[in-house]
Every structure is written in C-alpha cells, then in structure tokens.
Amino acid sequence: MEQINNIQVVPCTSSNYLKPFRVHYSQNGTMKSWDFMRTHDSVSVLIFNTTLHCFILVKQFRPAVYMCEWEKSQAEETGSEVGEVGEVGEAAAPPEEKGDAENHPQLPPASAGVTYELCAGLVDKPHLSLEEIARQEVLEECGYDVPASKLRRITSYRSGVGVTGAKQTMFYAEVSDENRVGEGGGEPQEGELIEVVKVPLHEAMNFAYDENIPKTMGVIFSFIWFHSNMLSKYKISTNV
Amino acid sequence: MEQINNIQVVPCTSSNYLKPFRVHYSQNGTMKSWDFMRTHDSVSVLIFNTTLHCFILVKQFRPAVYMCEWEKSQAEETGSEVGEVGEVGEAAAPPEEKGDAENHPQLPPASAGVTYELCAGLVDKPHLSLEEIARQEVLEECGYDVPASKLRRITSYRSGVGVTGAKQTMFYAEVSDENRVGEGGGEPQEGELIEVVKVPLHEAMNFAYDENIPKTMGVIFSFIWFHSNMLSKYKISTNV
Numbered sequence: 216m217e218q219i220n221n222i223q224v225v226p227c228t229s230s231n232y233l234k235p236f237r238v239h240y241s242q243n244g245t246m247k248s249w250d251f252m253r254t255h256d257s258v259s260v261l262i263f264n265t266t267l268h269c270f271i272l273v274k275q276f277r278p279a280v281y282m283c284e285w286e287k288s289q290a291e292e293t294g295s296e297v298g299e300v301g302e303v304g305e306a307a308a309p310p311e312e313k314g315d316a317e318n319h320p321q322l323p324p325a326s327a328g329v330t331y332e333l334c335a336g337l338v339d340k341p342h343l344s345l346e347e348i349a350r351q352e353v354l355e356e357c358g359y360d361v362p363a364s365k366l367r368r369i370t371s372y373r374s375g376v377g378v379t380g381a382k383q384t385m386f387y388a389e390v391s392d393e394n395r396v397g398e399g400g401g402e403p404q405e406g407e408l409i410e411v412v413k414v415p416l417h418e419a420m421n422f423a424y425d426e427n428i429p430k431t432m433g434v435i436f437s438f439i440w441f442h443s444n445m446l447s448k449y450k451i452s453t454n455v
Numbered sequence: 456m457e458q459i460n461n462i463q464v465v466p467c468t469s470s471n472y473l474k475p476f477r478v479h480y481s482q483n484g485t486m487k488s489w490d491f492m493r494t495h496d497s498v499s500v501l502i503f504n505t506t507l508h509c510f511i512l513v514k515q516f517r518p519a520v521y522m523c524e525w526e527k528s529q530a531e532e533t534g535s536e537v538g539e540v541g542e543v544g545e546a547a548a549p550p551e552e553k554g555d556a557e558n559h560p561q562l563p564p565a566s567a568g569v570t571y572e573l574c575a576g577l578v579d580k581p582h583l584s585l586e587e588i589a590r591q592e593v594l595e596e597c598g599y600d601v602p603a604s605k606l607r608r609i610t611s612y613r614s615g616v617g618v619t620g621a622k623q624t625m626f627y628a629e630v631s632d633e634n635r636v637g638e639g640g641g642e643p644q645e646g647e648l649i650e651v652v653k654v655p656l657h658e659a660m661n662f663a664y665d666e667n668i669p670k671t672m673g674v675i676f677s678f679i680w681f682h683s684n685m686l687s688k689y690k691i692s693t694n695v
Contacts (some may be wrong), residue, residue: 218483221481222479224476225477235470235473236465236466236522237466238463239462240460240461240462240463241459242459244458251518251519252618253522253526277616278487278620279492279616279618280616280620282476283621332616373517373669373670373671375615376671377519378619380518380523381523383672408483424610426611432623435676436672439679442683
C-alpha cells in the first residue's frame with residue numbers, strides 16, 4: 216500500500232514537462248486560436264501470459280488522478296461543486312495545502328490516485344521502431360523479454376484530441392513464464408514505482424466493467440478485443 | 456472540406472484553458488513532484504440510430520492533432536526525427552511560422568487535423584447529472600432529442616493519467632429519426648464547428664480498425680462494445 220503525505224500544491228510557472236503553445240489559424244475564413252501542448256506519441260501493450268492464463272497489467276500512483284479526487288473531496292466538504300471553480304476548459308486552482316494523505320481527514324487515501332493500466336511508454340527514441348519501444352516497456356515495466364517480432368499490432372488512435380493530439384499505437388504480446396527475466400517495476404531512477412498485477416482470464420470481463428476498479432480505457436478496450444479475437448483459442452486449450 | 460490557413464504558433468505564457476500546477480508529495484518516504492493540469496471530467500455517448508441502423512459520430516478539426524502532424528512533417532523535411540526535439544515528457548517548441556495549410560507545400564492538408572469522435576462534452580454544469588449533460592451534448596452536437604432516462608451507462612475510466620487525471624463516463628443512446636429535431640453541429644458561438652457523420656452498422660467494425668481513419672479510442676471501444684452486447688438485437692430484427 217502506497218504511503219502518500221506532505222502534499223503541497225503550487226502554481227507551475229515553468230515546467231520541463233508541460234509547455235503550452237498557442238496556435239492562431241484561419242478556419243474557413245474565420246480567425247481562431249487554440250492552446251495546446253506537444254507531447255510524444257505513445258505505445259501500449261496488452262500482455263497475456265499463456266502459462267498462467269492471465270493478463271499482465273501495471274498499477275501505479277498517479278499524482279494527476281489523486282489531485283482530481285482531492286479536489287472533488289474538497290468541493291464536497293466546502294459544499295461547493297467542482298464545476299463551480301472554473302468556466303469550460305478552465306483549470307481551477309487547487310488550494311495550496313500541506314497535508315498527510317493517510318492521517319488527515321480532509322485528504323482522500325493514497326489509493327484514490329492508484330490506477331490499473333496497460334504497460335505503456337512514450338515514443339521518444341527516434342532510432343527505435345514502435346515494436347522495439349513496446350518491447351523495452353514490456354521488459355522494464357513487467358519483466359518479460361519477448362522479441363519485437365512477436366508483438367502484434369492491434370490498432371492506433373488519438374489518445375488526446377483537445378490538449379495534446381498525440382497518437383497511441385496498441386500492441387498485443389503473448390508471453391510465457393519462460394520469458395520472465397526480471398521483476399519489472401519500471402525505472403526507479405526515473406521515479407517510476409510500478410506494481411505488476413495479474414488479472415486471471417476468467418475474471419477479465421468483470422474486471423473491465425467494474426467501475427470500482429480505477430483504470431484506463433485501454434484496459435477495458437483491450438480486454439474486450441481479446442474476448443472478441445483471441446478467446447476461442449484459449450477456450451479450446453483450457454476448456455474454460 | 457475544411458480550409459485551414461494563416462497558421463502561427465507562439466509560446467503560450469498565460470492561458471485560460473491550460474493552467475499547469477505542481478504538486479510536491481512524499482511517496483513511501485521519498486519526496487517527489489509532478490506537474491499536472493486540472494480539467495473537468497467528461498461524458499461521451501455512443502449514439503445508434505435505430506431507423507437508419509447507423510452510428511452517429513462527430514467529425515471536427517482538432518488544432519492539437521493538426522499541430523502534431525505538422526511537427527512530424529517538419530521533422531521529416533529537415534531530416535531530424537520527432538523524438539530528437541525533447542527529452543521524455545518534454546514539450547518541443549514548434550517553430551514559429553505563418554503559412555497556408557492548403558497551398559504551402561511544407562504544411563500538411565487540413566484533413567490531417569480532422570478526427571472522428573463520439574459525441575462528448577465536459578462535466579462543467581454542477582447542477583446537472585451526467586445523464587443530463589450527455590443528453591444536452593447529443594442535442595447540441597448531433598441534433599437528437601432523447602430523454603436522459605433513456606441513456607444507458609456503459610462504464611467509466613480515467614481519460615488521462617499523466618497530465619489531467621480526469622474521469623470520463625461513457626453512455627449508449629438509441630435514437631430514431633423521430634428524435635431528430637435539429638442539425639446538430641455544436642455551438643458556433645463557442646467556436647464549435649462539428650460535422651455529424653453516419654457510420655452504417657455493417658461497416659462499423661471495418662471503420663473501427665481502419666487506421667487510415669483518424670479517430671479516438673472511444674470510437675473503437677464503443678463499436679466493439681456494441682458488437683459484443685447489442686448486435687444480436689439488431690441482427691434479429693434486420694436479418695443482417
């Protein structure tokens with residue numbers, strides 16, 4: 216269980232990670248402008264362990280998710296609604312506060328910021344193919360060493376259309392216990408603190424639609440994709 | 456066809472829409488910090504027209520998507536790779552440039568920024584339920600008037616985990632031609648310029664997995680969801 220405390224929120228006047236730009240343009244003769252941020256494209260990987268018949272997900276504390284839940288809890292306490300703090304698309308200023316997420320009654324528990332996700336990573340190494348980048352993420356985050364050639368491309372889509380416009384490509388990787396060469400867990404020196412989680416095949420659809428389990432759409436979509444495209448293969452072999 | 460020109464990109468020093476914050480926190484005793492942005496939660500709606508047996512999507516020019524494609528085309532022209540412009544998570548500065556997307560050979564066509572999406576909107580009206588907000592979006596964007604009570608909740612998930620942490624709830628709405636009370640198209644006074652698009656049921660799965668059709672994951676996921684959960688109902692009634 217994560218221990219999160221000493222939380223302090225400050226305005227971010229200059230960030231190496233979030234750099235807003237403004238584009239002015241003419242659309243069908245009307246001048247418009249739009250604020251956006253540039254981010255790298257990304258890959259995500261649905262990993263299925265054929266030895267254990269389970270999906271391999273990652274689980275981690277996400278500060279942005281936690282802050283969302285924190286703000287909602289603040290709004291409930293003060294009686295104001297979240298929507299009152301800003302206009303459409305405007306960011307609301309979370310109150311500057313220092314607190315202990317475990318002991319302070321005003322703060323949600325650390326678990327409020329933990330999400331289940333597909334293994335994923337940014338496309339930030341120009342000399343590597345998408346498959347190679349996906350392979351590295353599977354190794355670093357989940358500890359399985361599979362050749363890039365065994366990654367099956369599922370599809371691609373825009374992971375954001377309002378703020379970033381970035382593209383994500385999703386892969387499917389079958390692994391076995393023989394491919395397991397490490398613990399995974401990400402790169403601690405880069406601040407990653409990732410827990411590798413197994414979801415048994417027979418529990419996957421309940422997991423996907425259980426709204427009490429915080430997750431990304433990629434988890435839900437990929438589980439359904441597997442159910443539609445791969446299940447027959449494993450139903451036959453296991454008599455599930 | 457959209458006409459996009461006179462494009463000019465400038466750094467965005469102050470934005471009403473993108474307001475970065477920084478949170479400092481202690482995770483299991485280690486001090487960390489994270490830059491994030493607060494946005495509203497959102498709703499999205501898979502709309503199925505039972506008269507025409509087609510899905511109703513929206514299609515619009517997305518500046519952030521266009522800028523992504525623009526930067527890729529610039530990187531290809533100069534011989535540098537997109538990934539070279541910044542470190543992990545760092546935003547790269549698009550070059551300040553003024554140009555005509557239709558006639559300037561350096562610029563991708565406007566269609567590079569157009570995406571197909573589910574009808575969707577921000578949860579920014581605190582006195583309304585998620586269903587009521589979804590209902591309003593269906594009316595404003597797509598021109599169908601359906602009671603909120605007829606919206607079926609599919610599921611919810613985090614639409615972002617790195618930067619925003621916001622939650623999205625997805626609904627399913629069956630409409631008929633009798634519910635059609637307007638053209639849709641969004642709120643022009645709010646800068647929305649939305650085209651309503653029909654995707655016939657029998658083409659939906661090809662549409663979902665055709666990577667040449669730019670779209671969000673929500674479109675793909677919801678089409679598969681329909682395929683798994685609703686198709687039998689419409690197969691029986693139409694002998695498709």
